[in-house]
Amino acid sequence: MNRELNWAVLGSGWIAGDMADAFLDEGRKVYSVGSRTKEKVIEFAKKHNIDKVYDDYHEMFYDDNVDAVYIATPHNKHFEAIMEALENGKHVLCEKAITLNSSELNQAVLLAEKNNLVLAEAMTIYHMPLYKKLSEMVRAGVFGKVNLIHVYHGSFREHDMNSRFFSKSLAGGALLDIGVYALSFARLFMPCKPTGFSSEVQMVESGVDETEGILLMNGEDLAATLTVSLHARLPKRAFITCEKAYIELDDYQRPQTAQITYIDTEKTETVSAGRKDKALFYEIEDMEDAILGKGNDTYLNLTVDVMDIMTGLREDWGFKYPEEE
Template sequence: MIKNIGIVGTGDIATQFVTQIDTKKYNIHSVFNRTSRSLINFTQIHDLTNGYTDYMEFLDDDALECVYIATPNQTHFKYAKEAIEKGKHVLCEKVLVLTASEAKELYRLAKEKNLVILEAVTLFYMPLYEEVKRLMRDGVLGQISGANITFGSCKEYDINNRFFSLEKGGGALFDIGPYGLSAAVYLLGTDLDLVATSAVMAKSGVDEKSVTILQNPQGQQASIQLSFRGKMPKQIVLTGDEGYLIINDFPRAEVGVVTFNDGSTKVIEKGHAKDVFTYEMDMLNHLSKRPETSEVPDVRDVSLRVLELMDDMRESWGYKLFK
């Protein structure tokens, strides 16, 4: 079992990981941060002993089995590739990388070395979504028509903030887009294609809001609305000819409600949001044993398809990555 985890980064999400993961199952073995002051502060607060400001030295530790990457988007590819080359499994915060070609390179390299790399899109791992897939297979909603997905917040424009920084891989697409697009692809399949997309761009060159329509060969459609310029519910509405399912606060949702055509309802409840990082590591261990995963989508396939769709969306918008 893969137990010893090294944290890359010392920000808010790294703090959540360290404080919420089940330490009876997993061990926070070490931490890397380029800034010694942040590293010392983080290790002291969380009572950790193995701290590094040199990434190669951090990776050279033979006891380290898995690297959790919790740094800004533009750093993910470099840190993940170097970790895989050193024989470490990788759990990387969203967005995994900035292009589908980078993802393909990492997946190829990981496969060659019998390693697993996963994107930490929380909805992939919350048990509620496995239950939703089961309900879909069982026809509880009837013939699935499509999904409507919204995710938005109102952020003050600041070119120095990573949310609006082209250099740091900013924009709503790379920040909250992985949630919206991953929900669509996870539920409706990797054969979803881009039908139409429109974005409003910030002065810094990143997207601040967008509306996108996807469709698969079965005629199922998904609409995804993302925004940094207006608050919207974090909501999935999955529709079928027998009823619809609403999931609120969807990245880490524990509850969904089905409303049937006759007005009756059914509550679906499964999982605990506080355990999401443990669920992520559980999945990494599950996939490292090379099991058959026919009933649950292989989230690596979902991540790759989402990045391919993002490539298409950015091309349509004229969003040029920082070089």
């Protein structure tokens, strides 16, 4: 396949718009767009210079011109769309959290493997050039063994129980919305899947999680601590403490630079790579390389590990979404 890949976007919210604009910024266009609301998607297409709009969004899964589908619907609608896309031969890039739970994700992974298709989560952390560079340095032993990882991630959301952030019927809650970032960061820099975890959680009246503290452990004396909240403005900061140095990252979801401090000498240096404003297109580039057989990793194994952790945490909390009852 040498031609430029055709992408269909499912969804017409702000993140779908940002992805469509990411294509335009690279001199490309999204091939088509579909949504449950026809009037809204027509307006979306005009705004983002997309030529093809479906009368029924399901049509994108049967359009022979579509190579890959980017899914940007609410969390609890992901699984249905993923499966329909994979059943009809479309590669899938799906917004985080990719599914509600491990059972759904495992079914999707098996179907993707059966149909020889690429399935990936649109997780910026896995695709930022800075993290690829830091990961190489960590693996090469530049900073020594990783001992501790810590992540802060908080946003303040008004207590509107009907909003997507707090509505149980819309798969709301801090874990699936922002906790997935913190967990993905921690898993990226852990040499293996955590062997255990514990947590404390604060729920709101709608029955979803608002704030949680999470501790991850593995068998190599490495721990990760994560603080996640939808009721507190926290700096989106991450730290990796190694034997020889510690690494500090601001805006850790889409970072361009990392501050390195060497413990013995207190010498500091800045490591830079990539651009924040290209974060979404880095996801597309890695996805397309995987589709075209160029070998780039889509980090699906890490996505599976993170989903296992999130599913386990919610089981500990006794927290199920309506689709899981």
